[in-house]
Amino acid sequence: MTKIIAILTDFGTEDTYVGTMKAVMLNIAPDLHIVDITHAIGPQNVREGAFALLNSYRYFPADTVFCAVVDPGVGSARKPIALHCAGYYFVAPDNGLLSYSLLDLDSAYQAVALENPEYQLPGASHTFHGRDIFAPAAARLASDPASLNDMGPKLDRIVTFPKPQLSYSRQRVIGEVMHIDHFGNVITSIGILRWQGDDALALDALWHDDIPALPLSAASANVTIHSHTIHGISHAYHEAQLGAILAQIDSNGFLEICANQESAADRLDVQLGDKVMLRLTS
16 A cells, blocks of 8 residues: 655745655655645645645545644644544644644544654754654654554543634625635635536535525625625636636635636735625525
């Protein structure tokens, strides 16, 4: 079986951090297959990293080890952890980075604190746990999943974020901006939306059992962010003129605000956490 480690960080690619982590992993397990999910998470933006991990983990085969490092609390009292859940392994700081993936997996997990120095580089630093603690643990787990039990004491619970904002009343769904991608597309917490026909959409609110399944007409729906309202939900960019701002459903089922060949985030001055409102009828 191929040993896969998938890495997600906010380290960027200009410095040596990611390459050094990979070197540590390959020294421990030379036959690893290492996949870069992304290293462009906003600096210290743990929630953005959690959302990116949610939208990528399920496409990897079982037994993949995810090494996720967005770690503004490095060197503090926050714990480095490893866990097993529903056939996947995760190595990360205990700061909420795994929150949305674990919600989605909806299964019991086994977690440990990475305290055993035998599974770390000698003389681990206070400032680069990605290299000294997380990379060695990920490589050991990929080579020997049973080693999880030896890496440190068991944890009954880990740090998790509240569910992303989503509420429903009077034919309005209110969510928040969860991610802004490389193209300036604005991905929201309003989902999961699925096309049922050319004009028919169904909203099954992710992780919010208090919101009923909602049918809506794409042509009649309105999307508002700040003071800008978009009339209707499109299937794809080509349905709008060049530069026009539109709403569509992204590949993961979330409501997305974009501009045809421009940056919607720049045009609308959008920030993470901004509120977004979906009116089911115009």
